Amino acid sequence: MIDTILISLGFIISVYMMIVIINYAAMLLIAYFTLRKNTGIDRQVETLPYQITKVMKPISIVVPAYNESAGILNSIYSLLNLNYTQTEIIIVNDGSTDDTQEKVLKEFKLIPVFEAIRVQIPSKKIKQVYQSTVHTNLFFIEKENGGKSDALNAGINLAHYPYICSIDGDSILHRDALFSIMTPISASNGQIIAAGGTIRVANEMNVELGDFKEPKIYSKPLILIQVIEYVRSFLIGRISLSQFNLLLIISGAFSIFERQWVIDVGGYSTDMIGEDMELVVKLHRLIKERGVDKKIISIPDPICYTEAPNKLAILRRQRRRWHQGLLSSLLRHKDMLLNPKYGAIGMISLPYYWFVEAMGPVIEFLGVFYVILTFFFGQVYFEFIIMLSAFFLIYGGIYTIGALLLDSYTINGYVSTRALFRMVIISMTEVFWYRPLNIFWRLEGIYQTLKGNTEWGEMERSGFSRKGDAE
Numbered sequence: 001m002i003d004t005i006l007i008s009l010g011f012i013i014s015v016y017m018m019i020v021i022i023n024y025a026a027m028l029l030i031a032y033f034t035l036r037k038n039t040g041i042d043r044q045v046e047t048l049p050y051q052i053t054k055v056m057k058p059i060s061i062v063v064p065a066y067n068e069s070a071g072i073l074n075s076i077y078s079l080l081n082l083n084y085t086q087t088e089i090i091i092v093n094d095g096s097t098d099d100t101q102e103k104v105l106k107e108f109k110l111i112p113v114f115e116a117i118r119v120q121i122p123s124k125k126i127k128q129v130y131q132s133t134v135h136t137n138l139f140f141i142e143k144e145n146g147g148k149s150d151a152l153n154a155g156i157n158l159a160h161y162p163y164i165c166s167i168d169g170d171s172i173l174h175r176d177a178l179f180s181i182m183t184p185i186s187a188s189n190g191q192i193i194a195a196g197g198t199i200r201v202a203n204e205m206n207v208e209l210g211d212f213k214e215p216k217i218y219s220k221p222l223i224l225i226q227v228i229e230y231v232r233s234f235l236i237g238r239i240s241l242s243q244f245n246l247l248l249i250i251s252g253a254f255s256i257f258e259r260q261w262v263i264d265v266g267g268y269s270t271d272m273i274g275e276d277m278e279l280v281v282k283l284h285r286l287i288k289e290r291g292v293d294k295k296i297i298s299i300p301d302p303i304c305y306t307e308a309p310n311k312l313a314i315l316r317r318q319r320r321r322w323h324q325g326l327l328s329s330l331l332r333h334k335d336m337l338l339n340p341k342y343g344a345i346g347m348i349s350l351p352y353y354w355f356v357e358a359m360g361p362v363i364e365f366l367g368v369f370y371v372i373l374t375f376f377f378g379q380v381y382f383e384f385i386i387m388l389s390a391f392f393l394i395y396g397g398i399y400t401i402g403a404l405l406l407d408s409y410t411i412n413g414y415v416s417t418r419a420l421f422r423m424v425i426i427s428m429t430e431v432f433w434y435r436p437l438n439i440f441w442r443l444e445g446i447y448q449t450l451k452g453n454t455e456w457g458e459m460e461r462s463g464f465s466r467k468g469d470a471e
Helices: 002-037 039-051 072-080 098-105 149-160 175-185 221-242 259-264 275-290 312-332 340-358 360-376 382-407 415-449
Strands: 058-065 085-093 111-114 125-131 138-143 163-167 192-202 206-208 211-213 254-258 295-306
Touching: 002 221, 002 360, 058 072, 058 149, 072 098, 072 360, 085 098, 098 138, 111 175, 138 149, 149 163, 149 175, 149 259, 149 275, 163 175, 163 259, 175 192, 175 254, 175 295, 192 221, 192 275, 221 295, 221 312, 221 382, 221 415, 254 275, 254 382, 259 275, 275 295, 275 312, 275 340, 275 382, 312 340, 312 415, 340 360, 360 415, 382 415
Parallel strands: 058 085, 058 163, 085 138, 192 295
Antiparallel strands: 111 125, 125 138, 163 254, 192 254, 206 211
16 A cells, blocks of 8 residues: 555656646747847847837836835936936835935935825825935835835825836846836837836845946855746746736836726735735736736846845745745635636636646655655655656756756846856756755745735845955
8 A cells, every 4th residue: 555655646746747847848948939039139120119209108116115224225326327218216115114214315315295195095104205306206205114015005106107117125227127128018009017027136246326337256056046046937937928928926026017007906915925916916807807908928128136135044034925925816816716707817827826836845845755755664666766856957957057048048247157157057956955945935835824924024135235346
């Protein structure tokens, strides 16, 4: 009986991993052809008319800030330096307990102003609105603490423009990021109602007044492995899913939404951890219920640099919360799963997120447990062990190499050749140290979800390097 159970378990795990790898391989091919088509000379020619005629829609950039003293000034400077015709910047201080507000008010010479706010989405009380005397398109909201979602809703209420760009307080946009992300939106004549850009890790880069100086090689394996994760996620997973309008996650670090659609779905949900995914799923639901042809996409060109966790304890909290957010949103919208009413979202996208993303850590844990179990019972099923090991190595090695090759199709001016080589090497070791940790953290997320824990917690920020001490 034990032999039968172990063989059956090994077979189930192997089949699951094979399906996942085939799925990733298909995504890799889709992303390759998409990037090949939409990068280089052809893309530049396609976007040129929009640059000349300046038909880009005006954007309100909303930045929720809670204890972001370490990086908030560089973030604001990067927004002020964007190559875009018409923007307003709204910094929302969500009851910070550090000197975030004092720094911003002093640096940009902000003064109190009376601003009529039409409250279309509920939010915590706004104490005061400030406006810069130097940059008149820069606003600052002082409000009671209500969490990131509540801060975003307050900023949306103040916003004057038809499109909302939400970025994190520690994020820095590339100068052309808004132009790149708004080009397909403007060209779609209202068909695209939301879009996400590519997020890059930039912990060890030198930043001066929102501009990057002297790129350097990442020195810490923990940072390198996150760089690999971001490349795999944004240049393969999200790009391929968005080609079929199946994307359910747009990173809150950098996203664009049509303001009225966000208002129509009630804004960001304040009772959930994964507010960014939840908003996208709500938009997909409304699109299907209204029976309109609208799209939500991911674009490889627009780049946003963000600070990744540089300690295991902080990374653990982040990944645990990410998985909680994923599960919470999937559970809230479980009625859409395999429901023909919601088209490909219900029949393809949601099953993928459940089967691959949500349940992935459970199956992978069973794989590790299986190897230990066979030794415990004195039976080593070498065929299954070799197969599982091969699957993990294929995922960690070949999939990563493919992602890095795709990365070469995009503008990639912040990582050296030496750094790229180190990423390939470290990806081969991922299965031995990082992947088991990530499995455990995501399992914690499942446990916390079952407990009903919705606390987000705090992220420690070190700020970007300002000395450029290259290796």
